[in-house]
Amino acid sequence: MKYLRSLLLATSVLAVPHVALAEGKVVPEIDFLTWPSTKYQHYFETTRYLADSWEELGIKVKLNPQPFPAPMLGMWFNEHKFDVVLSVLSGSSARFEPEFYSNGQFNSANSTPGNMNVGSFSSAKIDELGDKQLRIYDAEERRKVIYDLQAAIYEEQPEALIAYVINTTAYNKTTTELEDYIDTPEGLRSIWNLSRLKPIGGQPAVRLGWTIDQESWNPLTFKIGEDLDRLGLVYDRLMLVGPDGSPQLSAASALDVIDETTLDVSLRDDLKFSDGEPVTIEDVVFTFNYLKENNAIYFKQYLDNVESIAVVDGKARFKLVKPSAPFVATLLAQAPILPEHVWSGILEETGLEKPQDYKNVPLVGSGPYRLKYWKEGREISMERNPEHFMKPAADLLFIQFGSAEVLSSALTKGDIDVTLQPLVPTVVEEFRTFADLQIIQAQSNGYMSARYNINNEFLANKAVRQALSHATPYESIIEEVLGGDAAPTASSIVPSNTFWHNPELKLPEYDLEKAREILKSAGFTWGQDGRLRFPE
Structure with a gap:
């Protein structure tokens, strides 16, 4: 792909601002974790556009392409080994539930290794609003808080939003x-x-x-949505999120809300595992206890709110620590039902030290x-x-x-x-x-962004993040790199998620001079070499 500059970038004022020799220390080079150009050229090219624009502000950027999924995923989700990472979060019907793209991404409680707050972002206001919306089961009332939550995230700019994509695929008719x-x-x-x-x-x-190959068939260790999708083909789940985002019964025959922290699930009686054994309510209870006890990476932040799971009157009773509006869509509709007769004895049968080491092939599921x-x-x-x-x-x-x-x-x-x-x-x-080809276009509810690691002294400054929002050439990226198959968004809950998206948020204008003014007002200066320097 030929690398093109946007017209705005090409004609921007490139001269170093007329300031006295700065005495503050130079802003260190930014380590930008990105995707390999050989397999993900448009992702890599996106980071080149960003790096080029940020360097016009006197910020030195080093692109660090790493193979995906390994070691990139480990550096991204477990080690947090980056200053900025090009985050590409795939969309799904299950993720119409607003928790995943808002509170799940930015609540400080979710910043431990393996969880979704990969940038270790922390804000008391965002934590408060995030916790508040979890307790509201009425959708209309909850939406008001979700709107406020998006506005708070917008103010803090924990990531530079680039676009939500329109995925174009095809099949041979x-x-x-x-x-x-x-x-x-x-x-x-x-x-x-x-x-x-x-x-x-x-x-x-x-x-x-x-x-993308399957990284892991083990429900305790997988990390990415693509792994979850294929696990969902071979395992049953209690619920499924339908195409419109509403939870539907799947392996469950009934879901009864006893009170705001207690739910009972009944199981269909016609399910069998691939080895011929019937799926029982005991398998359901075993599954969620097992995932919780062994800190299943993908589900941990949701399982932490589960106080207990037990068989009560032939049903699986879930007792939550606190109310959770997204519990059904984020856990019951995603966690695979495991066969207790297989998983309860794998350490003894295999000699492995921990169940996370189990490859789970051949796989016994009921999907x-x-x-x-x-x-x-x-x-x-x-x-x-x-x-x-x-x-x-x-x-x-x-x-x-x-x-x-x-x-x-x-x-x-x-x-x-x-x-x-x-x-x-x-x-x-x-x-x-x-x-011969039938083209299919799907407007994703996933999105692409440059996620900041707040442990970096420079990026921990809110003014810096606000300035960088005006140094993100999203229009050029959409047109020149993504071929127009994308659209801009001011929120991580993107416009295609119509019910939950806050339409009052305005797209930041791409304006390098405005970015410089924000940095200057925050006390940053430029040296004679053009490099940005911290306030004295």
């Missing part, structure tokens, strides 16, 4: 049939669409192209698909479970590619039937001309 496509933030990746795909012409399975085999870095084969109540239409074969460009080429050659990986912006218009 001559090899694959999809009846009644359902519009969801995940598009073709959604379980509602995957389960409807059918091969044409005698193929044994629908061939799906993706660039709409069964894991047939996993060839790491190459293929994941799933066969449909014909007895499952969702009745998926066909087997699935996930084929991994080294880059989105190679994957796109494979689709045109007929080597795959569906691309789950969003098409690179440069090929979208060309693909529209191919008669």
